[in-house]
Amino acid sequence: MPEQVLAALKVAASTMEFREMEIPEISPDAALLKVEVAGICGTDVSQYRLPLRGSPIIMGHENVGYLSRVGKLFAERKGVKEGDLVFLEHYLPCGNCEWDHMGEYRHCTATDWFYDPEAIRYGYTPISTPPALWGGFSPYLYLAPNAIIHKVPDGVTPVEAGTATPMANGVQWALFEGGVGYASVVLIQGPGQQGLSCVMASKHAGADRIIVTGTSKDARRLEVCQAMGADDVIDVDNEDALERILEITGGRGVDVSVDCTVGAGTAPTLLGIEAAKRRGAVLVVQGEDSEFPNFPIGRMTRKYITMKSARGHSYRAVELGLHQIASHRFPLELMTTHSFGLEEIDYAIKSVSGDGAPGAIHVSVFPWGVS
Ligand SMILES: [Zn+2]
Ligand SMILES: [Zn+2]
Incomplete structure (x- = not known):
């Protein structure tokens, strides 16, 4: 396990910079995700254009990866183990409100920035909030105790699971x-x-x-x-x-x-x-x-x-979305049109907005490179 990773940081409007980031110590109730695929959507396009409000941000909120370092408590609570392929929701809910008990995390004030601009969630949280690795445009990402993960069904590849959002x-x-x-x-x-x-x-x-x-x-x-x-x-x-x-x-x-x-x-x-x-x-x-x-x-x-x-999705919608992907009933490869390495992140985001690679529908970023 390296001690540092090279992540893409949004440092200003429409500007990315690559920086070595410290891999944090993982406490027993947390874990580390080795990011395989980070999907890009229209929200990334609009967010990327906005000026930075505080510290730089590691974007990337539609993440799929393998559990890499898993705290003992995290493993017990989530029923997972090292090596599991998971889809990570971008919400980081408080865990106590009625919305969270219903799996409707997007309404939780702790993670809904329409209520609170300081609310944290994956892909939008500045690196000044420890331990900084809050986005998928990085080889590793920090899984907080309140991270919401879904096991990817057997037979589904990381690229396919990348369309879960x-x-x-x-x-x-x-x-x-x-x-x-x-x-x-x-x-x-x-x-x-x-x-x-x-x-x-x-x-x-x-x-x-x-x-x-x-x-x-x-x-x-x-x-x-x-x-x-x-x-x-x-x-x-x-x-x-x-x-x-x-x-x-x-x-x-x-x-x-x-x-x-x-x-x-x-x-x-x-x-x-x-x-x-x-x-x-x-x-x-x-x-x-x-x-x-x-x-x-x-x-x-x-x-x-x-x-x-409506906006966003509930826990159950993600489970059914993964179920639908696993059915292999649809030619998903027609949708997953473009893959880019992290070094092309700027072009990848522009491709979603129509200003980059032509014909993009769903665009994936591979922090470890396109295989
Ligand atoms: Zn999105
Ligand atoms: Zn809540």
Whole structure:
């Protein structure tokens, strides 16, 4: 075991620097994770662009790796041993509140930065908080006593397990919140990794018809959606999406629409409302600053529509996401498009935002190098 590791640190807006970091002593109630894969998502893109508020940060919040040094108490409490392959949630909950008892860690004030900007979680905590190794863009990462880990099922590779975060979001948003199930007719807006995961979850749950919308730039992604089980794809730049949806559904509309287009403005929400059948459900996932002036609230009542919002995932959604990955029912390799070594971290993040490698859907970073 080395005493130091070379980690990538965000030292300023859109600026990475490599620094030797001390590997900490591991107490009996903690552990060390040898990071195999760190996934990158849209949140990394927006976070990377922000100025630094305090000390540098080791980013990387979608982490899969092998338990390396495991404290005796940690092993007992979590039911794990050295060498186990695990997926790490990025939440670091207090462990005592009602949300934590329900596995809904994202609402715990100790780890939800919407309540407390100082709340800690993996991938966003500055190195000034000991022992500094709080992110996956590093060969090793510190597992605190309150870390939430999931054992990766047998037969699932680290790269596949690296998609557990979007997969869990797909389960949470489409199934748990949207209510998609057997025979549902579903509209998924946005064919990125979250939208794709909603397609897979809906398909797995028995949806009858899955319609996905995207823009002209999304041509390849829409093809991947079809490979994952989408029945119809619509390019909103070149087609009248509502007309197509009504045509596909015989004028009835969809049971559920899920908006995975964060940042695309109000058009997807409007389409969701208009495309929903009477008593349909509309699920939106929006950024904190999103606004909707002149929201057509009357249409909601007229159509008897339920509107909900969601972000992140619960413990159970992760377990089901891993279960879905282990089913090997979907060609996941079409989604895991790009792999980079840690030295290319800046380019890897830019690839997710569309300013780097073309055609990126899910991007993985391998702190030990791409094999
Ligand atoms: Zn993420
Ligand atoms: Zn809590």
